[in-house]
Amino acid sequence: MQSTDKTYKCPICGKEHTDNTYRPFCSKRCADIDLGKWFNGDYSFEAVELDEQDIEDIAALHNAPDQNNQETK
Ligand SMILES: [Zn+2]
Numbered sequence: 001m002q003s004t005d006k007t008y009k010c011p012i013c014g015k016e017h018t019d020n021t022y023r024p025f026c027s028k029r030c031a032d033i034d035l036g037k038w039f040n041g042d043y044s045f046e047a048v049e050l051d052e053q054d055i056e057d058i059a060a061l062h063n064a065p066d067q068n069n070q071e072t073k
Contacts, residue, residue: 011024012033012034
């Protein structure tokens, strides 16, 4: 066995390969699948979380001073 005969295991299809062009993926197709999965999941997850948090924060900030003002008046 030579050190140049390195094998990689594709995390998408689990196939062992020696082509390191798209390592650790066996081909561009598997690399694209992983990238698309990661990007889509991360993007939608972050967008929904930030959106709800922002709306609640803004609503709280708008409500707090208003109620305080009415009570002191
Ligand atoms: Zn693959």
